[in-house]
Amino acid sequence: MLLGVVLLLVLASLVFSALREPVYEAEAVVEILPQGSLGTGQDPEVFLEEVVGVVNTGDLRQEAIERSGWPHGEQRFRQQLSLQPFVEQGSEEIGLAVRLTGAEPETTTRAANAYATLFVERVDQLSDRLAGGSLAAEASMQSLAAAPENSFLPRAVMHALLAAGVGVVVGGAGALLLESRDRNWRGARDAELTLRAPVLGVIPDYSPEEGEV
Secondary structure (H helix, E strand, O other), X not given: OHHHHHHHHHHHHHHHHHHOOOOEEEEEEEEEEEOOOOOOOOOHHHHHHXXXXXXXXXXXXXXXXXXXXXXXXXXXXXXXXXXXXXXXXXXXXXXXXXXXXXXXXXXXXXXXXXXXXXXXXXXXXXXXXXXXXXXXXXXXXXXXXXOOOOOHHHHHHHHHHHHHHHHHHHHHHHHHHXXXXXXXXOXXXXXXXXXXXXXXXXXXXXXXXXXXX
């Protein structure tokens, strides 16, 4: 039972790994700084959100799609794009993490980098006009996204090892449960453990099988 459960779960995990569409995440980081210093009491996170709200438009996403060759359309690009403003505690470093998920690592990386690069260009173009100048900002690329590894083997091995571990636990528990419910004696040792008394001898069962004369 133990071996059968392990083999069944490992086989199922390999089939799952082969059929499941992989998901990769590419991340590019943009540094966004105000031109000058923020006013007293002005929250850097609020400043970032306002800048992103002005710059992140449908035109920007469409241009990133065209520049990168993203094949899945603007709606899916918008759904799989995640913009995460960040403020480093204890420093003046503030910026935006551009994260994009997709099934093709090269396409996903290229699209994330295209969007981040265009975001920097758009901030530079609109810096003097953002909310009448009150949101004047400058942006620069801090890091580009790197293409993640596209390998079936590591994922399959990881899933198989996880399935084997689960199979050992489930199969072992099932075998112990069946063993505890089995009331048959398979030898003198079982009889001694059940009766809590020594067994002096065992008489083999030579009775004929059903249908024998």
